[in-house]
Amino acid sequence: MISLTVTLLLWAVAAGLALAVVLQGKLAFHMSARLGVLEFLRLLPRLAIGVIGSGYIAAALPPDIVSQWLGPDSGPLGVVIATLAGTLTPGGPVVGFSIGAAALKGGAGAPQVIAYSTAWALFAFPRLLAFELPMMPPRVVWLRVLVSLPIPLLAAAGAMLIGRP
């Protein structure tokens, strides 16, 4: 339901922008719409490999390997291991969250799980390769990864400091 709402919202934004471009002239609309469609077609095989493939990568992973290493007493080392594990977890919207939630239920500490899901969200390597590099200038992608490196550690430290959740 939420997913459908988001899709409709996106298409409403696209339609509004399309109208504004049409007002600029028919030729401008044809040219930019063509560019958008071409970009979509270029991404299609990559999306197919990335989305359908991430399910197989997740299914091939041993599920308990993460929770083993992320206990509440694992401290800063646990946070670092969590960050590394997040980096290596395959992309796709569900995988990192489901492993993180399973780890939390299996006794992992909240700061460790925050580090894990933050690292996974920011720079999960498989998603980087499958989606971000084909769509963005590689220089910007690597710069983004570089400046994001401290964030999972800072997030865990923040959670430890305020003592929540």
Next chain:
Amino acid sequence: MSARRRSAFDWSTAVIAALVLAAAAKVWLQGGSARMLEVLSADLGLFADILPKVFAGCLIGAFVTQLLPREMVARWVGAESGFAGILVATMAGAILPGGPFTIYPVAGAFLAIGADAGAAIAFITSWTLLGYNRALVWEMPFFGYDFVFWRVLVALPFPVLAGVLARLAVRAISARLIDP
């Protein structure tokens, strides 16, 4: 746009395809064809769900490129936009709906028409860590309200931090190139 690779196949896709083949082989060896089909049907549903979003994202990127004058983008989120530019990018990332499949083409389009790397990085980081869509659709069902609330609260300064760090890095690198 011209700087972006236009080849039909690139090395990053090739690496991921090889990983997928290896993982699929392992799943097949361990679980047989039934397990293969089970995973495939779950992922095909997801694929069908994101396709219209990606298509909309590509069109939004193309139309935005057509509509926004280069000078305006450069002034708002360009290299000289200062701290305000990073804040604008952070807010835009937090409110734009859609998944990473949508955000990357849009960010790429903004880069092509004059946004700087710092703003683009603040934009992506903000979408990743603060975006309500991701939190509501994916994170909340797994972690619950309390966990997500505190995680987002802790993450509030990070998009700005990443954007500022990226600008400092770009400046340090270009200073070295100009004055070795």
